[in-house]
Amino acid sequence: MTATNSEAVLPAQGIEAPRSGRIDPKYLRSSASSGSFEMVAWVFMRVSGAALVVLIFVHLFSNLMVGEGIHQIDFAFVAGKWANPVWQFWDLTMLWLAMLHGTNGMRTIINDYAEKDSTRLWLKSILYLACAVIIILGTLVIFTFEPCLLDDAGNLMDYSPSFCESVVN
């Protein structure tokens, strides 16, 4: 399919077909590959991007714009939010989509700028590893999170969100 002109022609006597031998190897594409992975990635970037707009804007708004804004953020605030499964789900989706979106974006950038195959491989390995770690960590944190911590004496800790009192007592 992508057979080039120069491969298919009869070699002239004496020299190969004109100029073709002179194409700088850096322009020669490694054989076509990957089916429609790039297409899927491309679509995913748009879909996740659109979803992220809603997810992130609401996230930022509820954390920074209402109530006391930045000052309200502490353990209790987070714990209070995650007690609600809707917020749990919200943050989880946001985490996954943002990480996958961001990682794929970074993959594109590495592909663009890493000149040597080996550098490319290294950078991408680190990227995928980081992505996996963060996603797993984040997911675990959201699901295993325990809002109402008790101290050694069995009393509710100071940091606990207010609803814990009703739960404990």
Add this chain to the structure above:
Amino acid sequence: MQVHKYDVVIVGAGGAGMRAAIESGQRAHTAVLTKLYPTRSHTGAAQGGMCAALANVEEDNWEWHTFDTVKGGDYLVDQDAAEVMAKEAIDAVLDLEKMGLPFNRTPEGKIDQRRFGGHTRDHGKAAVRRACYAADRTGHMILQTLYQNCVKHNVEFYNEYYVLDLITVEEDATREDGTTYKQKRVAGVVTYDLASGELHIFQAKSVVFATGGLGKIFKTTSNAHTLTADGMALAYRAGIPLEDMEFVQFHPTGLAGLGVLLSEAARGEGGILRNSDGERFMERYAPTIKDLAPRDIVARAMAQEVREGRGAGPNKDYVYLDLTHLEPEHIDAKLPDITEFARTYLAVEPHTEPVPVFPTCHYAMGGVPTNIKAEVLQDNEVVVPGLYAAGEVACVSVHGSNRLGTNSLLDINVFGKRAGIYAAEYASTAEFVELPEAPETFVTEQLEMLRNSSGDQRVATIRAELQDTMDLNMQVFRSEESIREALDKIYELKGRYQQITVQDKGKRFNLDLLEALELGFLLDMAEVMTVSAMHRKESRGGHYREDYPDRDDENFMLHSMLYKDPGFETEGVKGIRFDTKPVIFTRYEPMERKY
């Protein structure tokens, strides 16, 4: 020195060269040598259309087309060739369509056609729509389509290889009647690889010349910087005659001062020429078809208006092309490129302003003589086996003394195809001609001379002086006096050319050196053109002598043939032998050419 062996070598990758390559490439081991990347060839500049009597929109037939071609060429056309061209035109257009060319379409989905100067129905009764077109980019589409098909058929291109010499040998031969003569045979070509500065020899059984025109002999021209008459000069230097070189077409509507072409399609679509009084002056010169009269007539009329003081502009040196009465949408749809030229280069808005225009050197009717099989002739009858020519470089002669618009794109397709087929056919049975000893010597010496010259003459100065004198003395009006003046200047310049200096001494992409070589071609061809014009003491088609304003069929219904011949001298001109060749008539007797 590298030597390559091919069955067929095609020189030039314009319309004619690539059309030949598509045929020959499928039949024989073919190489195309071109000094430009194929898609840079000047065929891409052609705008208006390519004619064929398809009769898609109006009644038409190829016989009328033949008549128009013959009449347009002021009866100097070889009528057998004109018949072949008009007949094969239909297939030539359909071939291109099938190769993918995106022609404009009629509402029924057929190839649309439009009017063009000199094309009429029923032997001159009225203008007919015969030109097939793709907006005003017909040449561009042809060039692209042909290149695309060369890619499809894996044609081997040697891009930026300049052919600098044609290698021929001579053998003794005997005619049927027992007389002897020297038979020329072609052995190959010597080329210069622009990138490396190396010479390469291509040995070939068949060589096809398709190197295009010679517009750069003149200052005001629609032709590319690279159209420097290479092919004609190479053939001439190899002892092959040149035919009808005095006939140069000046296109009426070049952008004033620049020469950039506004296609005749502008008038085909309804544009009108006006002088400074706003008068539609063509009504006086060609009452029936007015602005759509053949180019030589319109160009002369324009020059006449300017001479008589009815020119427009601060120097009164041009006339107007008026499109303002046409619908802007119509202009934009049918003539997008040329209106953009007017905007870009002259800052004129064709929707609301008239465009300043003046005749511009456009096309060489003459060239390397061939027969209808595109075989090159070494004299009036004898062909050079294996040597072919097609396109503007050749003279078949289908254009006679004046080419009709759209007949050239047709010419390159019909005769390009023929050249490709016959060249491959010949190569399938012929043997290689032995290369002479060190065939590159001539080129090497020339290059050394230019590189090492200690002279002080500049290429650009000589070229500019040549172009100035040709514009002044050899344009639409010529006379004994002006011809002599041009000739004297050419000899002076040829003398100075010996003292030329080239600043770039390198091997890589040395275009400085090649411009010097091209100037050599220009000087030779200017000389041939001028001498040819001197001999033709009549006015016919593109050649108008003020001292002989009438057509003289008795003495000059003949093709001019000029040979390089150091031992010869006529009318004070040394080194050129002048001869004539009869015109071939089949069905049309010469008549007065009136429109």
Add this chain to the structure above:
Amino acid sequence: MWSWVGHRITGVGIFFFLLVHVLDTSLVRVSPEAYDAVIGAYKHPIMIMGEIGLVGAIVFHAFNGLRIILVDFWKQGTRYHRQMLWAVMVLWFVTMVAFSIRHLMIFFEGWEGF
């Protein structure tokens, strides 16, 4: 082209912030003290400016991302990409002014000084 450079830079910036942000949020699992200590840093005046910058980056990336999506899927998108970029700039500016005012107001209200 500059919109693309901006998109790329903000994308990378957000990505690295996100890494850090997930890590610091994970501290909720370690201990409330640790989390509050780190989150406290976000309430420093210098960080407040940083937050405005970060939100600026996110908002630009988001709006411009939407523009890219429109260019991709809206038939007339390629024709109006320039106008849409202007719209992105205007929207970005408006959003950022509103956000900065609100954020700084909240910040000064609750700020207890150094």
Add this chain to the structure above:
Amino acid sequence: MSTPTVEKEPASKIDLAESGDGAGAVQQFDITLKVRRYDPERTEDAWWDEWNLTMFGTDRVLDALHKVKWDVDGTLTFRRSCAHGICGSDAMRINGRNRLACKTLLKDLDTSKPIIVEAIKGLPVEKDLIVDMEPFFQSYREIMPFMINSSPTPTAERVQSPEERQRFDDTTKCILCAACTSSCPVFWTDGQYFGPAAIVNAHRFIFDSRDDAGDMRLEILNDREGVWRCRTTFNCTEACPRGIEVTKAIQEVKTAILTRSL
């Protein structure tokens, strides 16, 4: 029928005797031309040369380059042929933007500052403004830029309605000048991307109703180095001297690949 017939003399909308002088007297001005030179036969490093020139109103950058080459320094090297923007020889970077030297009027540039001319980016420079075009044409050839139609050949032309013809009109205008591909930041990074010009020429066939091999071309461009690498930076559209809506063509190809996969 599409062509109006001009039977009687149509009136001009303007009074020519009044409207005067069209391209009037040409004014002169001075410019500084600054060119990035490169010639490995002389030195391995590129260098800059500057010339002060007196030019005329209708002169283009190509005229300035010619003036230098013909009158001052014959070693200045660049490609050119047609001199009116239809052959695609002389794409170069002029004041940081890719244009054709023969279509860029000096008076449209800021002549108070030096006019900076460099070779187009992303292709190997051979000498001064000449680059190696082979990688560019290689990409072009790979998208099968020729019509493939397997149905039996009709005796007359293949029928195509004016609307079908219009569908791909824009992309037939390409002159393969490489201004687009060499302005694309994605192409700059590694030269592996097929590049806008190849996609434009694929588009020309994909949307031609007479062609049968659209799917194959879409498959070729679905490659890792194909259309998905385009980041819609629009540099190509801005660079195209033929006014082709290059990015739009690329988007149409993307959409075609998408809808085909669904």
